[in-house]
Amino acid sequence: MRRVRRGRFISFEGGEGTGKSTQLRLLAERLRAQGLVVETTREPGGSPGAEELRRLLLNGAADRWSPLAEALLMNAARTDHLERTIRPALARGDWVVCDRFADSTRAYQGAAGGVNDAFLRALERQVTEGAKPDLTLVLDAPAALGLERAAARAGGEARFESKGLAFHEALRAAFRRIAAEESGRCVLIDAAAPVEAVAAQVEEAVRARLLQPA
Numbered sequence: 001m002r003r004v005r006r007g008r009f010i011s012f013e014g015g016e017g018t019g020k021s022t023q024l025r026l027l028a029e030r031l032r033a034q035g036l037v038v039e040t041t042r043e044p045g046g047s048p049g050a051e052e053l054r055r056l057l058l059n060g061a062a063d064r065w066s067p068l069a070e071a072l073l074m075n076a077a078r079t080d081h082l083e084r085t086i087r088p089a090l091a092r093g094d095w096v097v098c099d100r101f102a103d104s105t106r107a108y109q110g111a112a113g114g115v116n117d118a119f120l121r122a123l124e125r126q127v128t129e130g131a132k133p134d135l136t137l138v139l140d141a142p143a144a145l146g147l148e149r150a151a152a153r154a155g156g157e158a159r160f161e162s163k164g165l166a167f168h169e170a171l172r173a174a175f176r177r178i179a180a181e182e183s184g185r186c187v188l189i190d191a192a193a194p195v196e197a198v199a200a201q202v203e204e205a206v207r208a209r210l211l212q213p214a
Helices: 020-033 048-058 067-091 102-111 117-128 143-152 165-181 195-210
Strands: 009-014 038-042 095-099 135-140 186-190
Touching (some): 020 038, 020 195, 038 067, 048 067, 135 195, 143 165, 165 186
Parallel strands (some): 009 095, 038 095, 135 186
């Protein structure tokens, strides 16, 4: 990888169990090895206020919140995350690598949850004010495989995992559609492959899209 000086915003997207957290960590390590300053973060979360909302959103029964309530809470968390973490890091020239961003709201609460897409996009415009990842890596794997992996990992934030296979198949289709419709920003990654092979795909996408000489 070749170093560039201008900061970039990278997001990882995909369904449960696709390996986003692992690939985010590996990518951040590789970028730091190039001398870049990298801020790793996540949604919902990534700032003190947003982490409080994360606990509300990801714990409890599957029907604890309606999809509309989820969308509003997600965007409240995103507002705090942008104001306190993402925008300040980018203003410093740092690279921001984020586990989920606005595409997840479109997929989870929109395509799978049934919240009106036009409403979500209007809300997104107000919240993000044009802030968008320079590159989105969409990790794609069969929903059943992702749920199997998610069930095997440790951790108590399993509310969305409990929503059932049909919900997660709708999620996968939504993420694949986003990747196809916004191919200038998104790269679809085969996340069913072994970890090392997925990391190689991620590295190639970042190299091709963001690390070419200016």
